[in-house]
Amino acid sequence: EAGVAQSPRYKIIEKRQSVAFWCNPISGHATLYWYQQILGQGPKLLIQFQNNGVVDDSQLPKDRFSAERLKGVDSTLKIQPAKLEDSAVYLCASSSRTGPDTQYFGPGTRLTVL
Amino acid sequence: QKEVEQDPGPLSVPEGAIVSLNCTYSNSAFQYFMWYRQYSRKGPELLMYTYSSGNKEDGRFTAQVDKSSKYISLFIRDSQPSDSATYLCAMIAYSSASKIIFGSGTRLSIRP
Numbered sequence: 001e002a003g004v005a006q007s008p009r010y011k012i013i014e015k016r017q018s019v020a021f022w023c024n025p026i027s028g029h030a031t032l033y034w035y036q037q038i039l040g041q042g043p044k045l046l047i048q049f050q051n052n053g054v055v056d057d058s059q060l061p062k063d064r065f066s067a068e069r070l071k072g073v074d075s076t077l078k079i080q081p082a083k084l085e086d087s088a089v090y091l092c093a094s095s096s097r098t099g100p101d102t103q104y105f106g107p108g109t110r111l112t113v114l
Numbered sequence: 115q116k117e118v119e120q121d122p123g124p125l126s127v128p129e130g131a132i133v134s135l136n137c138t139y140s141n142s143a144f145q146y147f148m149w150y151r152q153y154s155r156k157g158p159e160l161l162m163y164t165y166s167s168g169n170k171e172d173g174r175f176t177a178q179v180d181k182s183s184k185y186i187s188l189f190i191r192d193s194q195p196s197d198s199a200t201y202l203c204a205m206i207a208y209s210s211a212s213k214i215i216f217g218s219g220t221r222l223s224i225r226p
Contacts, residue, residue, distance in 0.1 A: 004157070040122060042202050042216025043158065056213065091157050100146035100165075100206050103214065105157030 002026065004106030006092050012112045018080040021109045025073070025094030031055075033103065034067055034077050035091040043091055049075065082113045117141050120203055120217030128225050133190040137203035137217045140184065144205040144215075147179050149188045152200045152219065161188070161201075193224045 005024040013019050025032050030051050035043035046065065048055040051072035060067070064083070069075040079086055090109045095102040120137045127133055135149075146165055150158035164170045167181045176189040190197055203217040 041218050042118075042120075042204070043214075044216070045213060048213070093157070100148050100163040100214075101160055103160075105159065107155065107157050110155075 004092055004094055004104055006090075006106040006109055008109055009107065010110045010112075012114065013082055015084055015113050016081040018078065019082055019111060020076050020078045021090050021092075021111075023075045023077070023092030023106060025075070025092070026096075026104055029094035029096045029104075030072070031095045031098075032069055032075050033093040033095075034075070035093065035105075037089045037091055037108070039088070046077070079111075082111075084113050087111055087113045115140055117215050118203060118205060118217040121220055122218055124221040124223060126223040126225060127193060129193060129195060131193050131224075133188075133193050133197070133222060133224075135188040135190075135201050135203075135220050135222070137186050138184055139186070139205060141205070141207060141215075142181075142184070143207040145208040146206040147177070147186050148204040148206075148214070149175075149177055150202040150204055150216075152202060154199075158202055195224045195226050198223050 007022050032049045034046045036046050037043040046060045047057040047067045049069040052069045067077045092106045093103040118139045148163040149161045151161050152158040162172050162177050164177050164179050167179045170177045174191045178187040200219040200221050202219045204214045
């Protein structure tokens with residue numbers, strides 16, 4: 001079974017520029033998550049999708065971050081404009097059901113904002 | 115105060131040693147307690163989880179939960195260089211289904 005795919009793996013941008021990340025979840029997984037992991041910290045949930053509907057986006061900075069999951073499969077996370085403090089690894093995870101043992105993480109996209 | 119506190123380390127031990135990793139938490143609503151392992155430039159992978167209090171063993175790994183003290187531990191026996199990674203504790207409150215709250219992670223290095 002293929003895992004969660006993410007691209008690009010690395011991205012370097014200047015502050016105030018825009019950037020987009022892509023995630024392809026495990027086939028058949030209805031739930032998709034985007035996390036932000038700042039260096040030295042644990043992952044923090046940004047947004048959770050169930051199919052193509054948003055379940056939880058309470059920690060998404062909506063003035064600059066947006067995410068969509070068209071057709072309930074792939075998802076993109078966008079930052080516009082980026083700030084220095086957005087430098088982090090952006091992790092995508094997917095699951096087929098709720099529970100403590102169900103989320104599978106992708107390798108992440110490492111963003112550096114200069 | 116953070117909901118989940120974890121010593122960032124780094125922790126360096128010789129091969130074969132017993133490793134003890136710990137987290138404390140403040141939210142008494144947490145019911146599920148997990149440990150994730152994260153290798154450099156990889157996503158976290160679930161090692162094991164426990165529900166409520168008690169112990170759970172899986173090979174060289176043992177997870178302990180003490181809800182009265184709001185304290186959880188992961189023990190690694192016969193540690194190997196391949197165990198070198200960052201270990202993240204994580205918790206879910208019963209009411210929030212799958213929303214995971216992570217600790218900041220402990221960097222572990224096993225010296226050959």
